[in-house]
Amino acid sequence: MTRFDKFSEDFEKLLLKSDFGDLSKEELALLEAEGITEEEFHSIKKTLEALESIQEEPIAPSSNIKSKLMDAFDEKPKRKGLIISFPFWITSGISIAALLAIAFFLLKPGADYNQNSTPVAQQIPEKQQKEIAQTEESFENASNQEITLSDAQENNVLNDIPAPAAEDILEKADLVVAAEDVPEKALQIREEVDFALKEPIAAKEISSSRMAQAKDLSVIQIDSQNIGAISTLSNTSAFSPNTTLSSVTVQDSRKRTEKVVVTKKKSYSLAENPSDLKNLVTIY
């Protein structure tokens, strides 16, 4: 909206047909605001009258422009994109080369793909065959043991052992398996915890599926005071050995906002060292 909107629809008509004395108060006020005197009004009016009297004729362009355009109209519109067009002699050359390559492999002189008809098993050295046999034997034994264990379970052999102790046994078993890697893994955990504390992951980086997984594992009730602080998982019992901890979803106590707790360590096995869970979770 400009001040000129106050003019009548066709302000030129106003200039052409009205005299200064015929202008409305509003129009006069506008001219006054623009600093246009009566003399200047007449000057503009005369210029406009002169403009009305001149006629601008179309200018005929060269005739060859039309013929060029008509030719261009007949051309098919070019495709856009990264389509590289080669001259026909290159494309046909590539085709011939490809055909020759295929023919070479199919009709290779002297090639006999059936000449080595010895079974694969017979081609394995005797020593390796023995090793394979031993492995197969031990596998069969292991399967038998598994059957024995399941039989024992059916007979409530393990029912006498308290549940925490059972978990402890399993944890220890895992730790024994991973014993060789412990120093290296401990170092790795420390590094990742440090990194997590320094550079927290933005909440948007966590996929919804991972959040859902975490939601099922643990919910930490927080309030505004501990946002930004480091928190410890309160109910670690919800985690079983080898649980992968990737992220945890938390809510504030008033459930107004859902915040995300992220650990930089994207997969963490509790079996490695459950006590390291503390300091792994940061609430943003």
Add this chain to the structure above:
Amino acid sequence: MTGNLKVLSDEVLMERIIQRDKMAFSELYDRYSGRMMAYFMRMLWNDREKSEDFLQDLFMKIARQPELFDTSRVFKPWIYAVANNLCKMEYRKTSKRASSVSLDKAPEIADNSQKIPEQVDRRAFSRKLKEVLETIKEPHKSTFMLRYFDELSLKEIAQIHECSEGTVKSRIFYTLRNIASKMPQFQHLNS
């Protein structure tokens, strides 16, 4: 598909051009080439060669990508808007804003023009007006030209420049005022 193309509206012609009707394209060119050429001449310092290049570019766009035009809209403001954009790009490319014939070097126009026959006077007015317009900056210049040379409505100009009609009125009024102050010797013309 041909029929009498002359009675068809610009928008219908464009619909046919989109369907690759060559005769429709020919008709549209005949309708607009003269006035678009005049427009380019005015906008591009009366450089005929450049104006013809621009005219060719403009219609080449229509020939190759007619679907860029929305057939539910009015064609005339659209083609002027495309032409205006081509000129704006040219202005950006070159710093040559002033006319090749500057006002200082313009032929002297006698103040006692009342003695000159009216026909010559009008020609002199037209020439002087174009020179004065060269000194006026965009978008005022093209707004003024579209109004008084191409006789477009305020609404059409507003569409071309993507502004309100009030802004168009304002630009035209200030340009008129500017021209009036620079061409006092011609104010007798219609009196």
